[in-house]
Amino acid sequence: MKFRTFLRHIREGFKNISRNGWMTMASIGAVTTTLILVAAFLALMLNLNQIADNIENDVQIDAMITQTANQEDIQALGESIKKLDGVESAVFSSKDDELNKLVESMGEEGKAWEMFEQDNPLNHVYIVKTKDPKDTASIAKKIEQMDAVQEVVYGKDVVKRLFEFNKYARTIGLVLIIGLVFTAIFLISNTIKITIMARSKEIGIMKLVGATNGFIRWPFFVEGLLLGVLGSILPIVIVLTGYYYLQDIVSQQTTYKFIEILPYSPFAFQLSGIVLTIGAVIGVWGSVMSVRKFLKV
């Protein structure tokens, strides 16, 4: 193909957009509606995933140290905890630190605890984090058996249920996303197919005048790409503005601290990129696949 023919195809693709006025609007409308849905779902699922990750990563093991343990015992215990496979960190927190944390977390009511400052009943603690949150249970068991450890505290049942819940949530989310993308592909390519069906006669004429399949297909390729890109403009605008406000709302609430959505930048831009890519790919795919049917003249 000569370069000027390539330019001609691009020009024709653009012209077709305006030549087929209402049909173009219908296609762009279909792309826009489905992409808004896809974007909303993607944002929801990816954020739920993120929240689940946050919760999982927050899981920690508190290894309470016996009151009788001396400095050396504590030191040794720290060493052996860090040596365990799968342990990311073991941070020592003295009983005074623990009391401070307790007082802080209780707010106004915490003042009552301050009287324990003289005679602190709490234990020194090693706060252990695992590399993989799933190892929490087995590592906790190992720490429990070590000397100088009085008790190990971690949300046993909570952790187990949380992992199960997250597993299901992720699978369901994935299935939903895949289903939605396929629906989008189906809807968009069907609309495009109808607009092209109306032009099957034209395609036949082009072939009779001696046009090769490639010559006919290229402008449709460009047109499909444009439909996809034009159709994704509104969804991208919605993503960029909507997510901005969503982030605002979420960051202002303090009731559920662990709910923290993905940061606006880069997430909103990444999501826009995904939306644009899906739009462009589906536009081209729907257009080229539909033309193929009418090229056999």
Place this chain on the structure above:
Amino acid sequence: MIKMKDVSKTYDNGVSALSEINIEIDRGEFVYIVGPSGAGKSTLIRLIVREVKPTKGTIYINDVNLNELKEKKVPLIRRDIGVVYQDFKLLSKLTVYENVAFAMEVIEAPPALIRTRVMEVLDLVGLKHKVRSLPQELSGGEQQRVSIARAIVNNPKIVIADEPTGNLDPDTSWGIMKVLQEINDRGTTVIMATHSKEIVNTFKNRVIAIENGVIVRDEHRGEYGYEI
């Protein structure tokens, strides 16, 4: 140039359009195809441009066997043949100019040449003033002339015209005939299906008469031979 050997065509719905057709048309000939409606004239044309394949027999265009022609090569054969269709087959979304230019874009002609040549042929068929019109804004006769302009714009070796004067008033018909005769004089093979007794009897050329899918007459410098 065009050779048909024992060609028969039966459509999928069982209609037998042509049977045992044998025709040989040489370079530079002018041939009328005459016969009543439904005799098989249009099928003959569709076979030559490979719009349909024969049920039986072989067709050669410039020594290329259409039966053995690969799907990818079909456009190349069509570029050697300019066809004026009975229903014009114009691209409805394109202007008169764009319709004619399309045939040249297909062969990747240089843009400057496209501009001058398209205007040249539109002038030839008397439509220079309608270049920006869409086909539906034109009369039947004008659409037909656009179709003719498109058929000849690439100087094809063969021009096939299916009733090119069917919708035209006598004056325009005469003009079209002059155009066809002119390109024939320059060496282009012209095949024309027609119902016009006046034209066949005035511009004397070879006449092939088809009735019920069979050739009943093939004479050089023949007469129309039907009373209408």
